[in-house]
Amino acid sequence: MNHLGQKIRELREKQNLLLRQVAAQIEVDTALISKIERGERKASRQQVIEIAKYLKTNEEELLTLWLADKIEATFVEEPKIAYQAMKIANKKLEK
Amino acid sequence: MNHLGQKIRELREKQNLLLRQVAAQIEVDTALISKIERGERKASRQQVIEIAKYLKTNEEELLTLWLADKIEATFVEEPKIAYQAMKIANKKLEK
DNA sequence: ATATATTTGACATAGTTTGACAAGTCATTT
DNA sequence: AAATGACTTGTCAAACTATGTCAAATATAT
Numbered sequence: 670m671n672h673l674g675q676k677i678r679e680l681r682e683k684q685n686l687l688l689r690q691v692a693a694q695i696e697v698d699t700a701l702i703s704k705i706e707r708g709e710r711k712a713s714r715q716q717v718i719e720i721a722k723y724l725k726t727n728e729e730e731l732l733t734l735w736l737a738d739k740i741e742a743t744f745v746e747e748p749k750i751a752y753q754a755m756k757i758a759n760k761k762l763e764k
Numbered sequence: 765m766n767h768l769g770q771k772i773r774e775l776r777e778k779q780n781l782l783l784r785q786v787a788a789q790i791e792v793d794t795a796l797i798s799k800i801e802r803g804e805r806k807a808s809r810q811q812v813i814e815i816a817k818y819l820k821t822n823e824e825e826l827l828t829l830w831l832a833d834k835i836e837a838t839f840v841e842e843p844k845i846a847y848q849a850m851k852i853a854n855k856k857l858e859k
Numbered sequence: 860a861t862a863t864a865t866t867t868g869a870c871a872t873a874g875t876t877t878g879a880c881a882a883g884t885c886a887t888t889t
Numbered sequence: 890a891a892a893t894g895a896c897t898t899g900t901c902a903a904a905c906t907a908t909g910t911c912a913a914a915t916a917t918a919t
Binding site for chain 4: 782783784794795798799802804
């Protein structure tokens with residue numbers, strides 16, 4: 670889990686930006702960005718879009734990581750049946 | 765979506781049981797079972813277990829359908845990126 | 860040591876989910 | 890055509906969960 674947060678942190682550090690700077694841009698508290706990067710809190714869809722814009726990165730890529738985190742959170746409590754359930758869910762996508 | 769509800773209805777009808785009978789066993793309102801079967805409401809994990817017991821079917825199989833529904837619900841609003849996100853999430857399971 | 864950056868925990872509040880209830884439809888029986 | 894039985898639908902309060910902020914704690918850099 671936490672593909673999104675790791676990616677955001679990587680992008681932010683590469684550009685030498687502070688949490689506070691990202692926070693100011695997307696108009697939330699610094700603590701929230703910190704939590705998002707460490708996977709302690711989920712970003713909203715809209716926040717992901719704004720972060721992508723500010724970090725000048727591909728919006729769709731970030732949203733994909735965000736969604737992957739959501740999917741993983743769904744099955745993390747059910748390791749025994751997760752694989753089989755994923756297989757079933759996947760059928761929806763092949764159509 | 766709604767693998768679980770369809771399966772429950774199928775099992776219930778095969779055994780000629782009424783909604784009200786299932787409802788009584790798992791101690792909820794009939795309306796709730798109706799909604800679960802039609803996918804209007806999610807069953808709780810515990811309800812799935814109790815339904816499996818009462819309908820004399822494999823608990824793990826029902827829980828797998830229940831989880832598949834939850835996974836599908838996660839990506840249904842994101843059709844464009846769902847496939848790629850599923851691919852990423854899947855990596856967790858191959859380990 | 861000080862200043863700056865980040866993390867943590869607690870909190871209020873906003874938002875969502877839950878299950879029950881009452882009223883509704885629809886099909887069958889009397 | 891009224892009554893009955895099975896199921897469905899809409900609404901509501903209560904329970905639960907998520908959200909973002911604040912203040913304080915900790916870590917890092919100068």
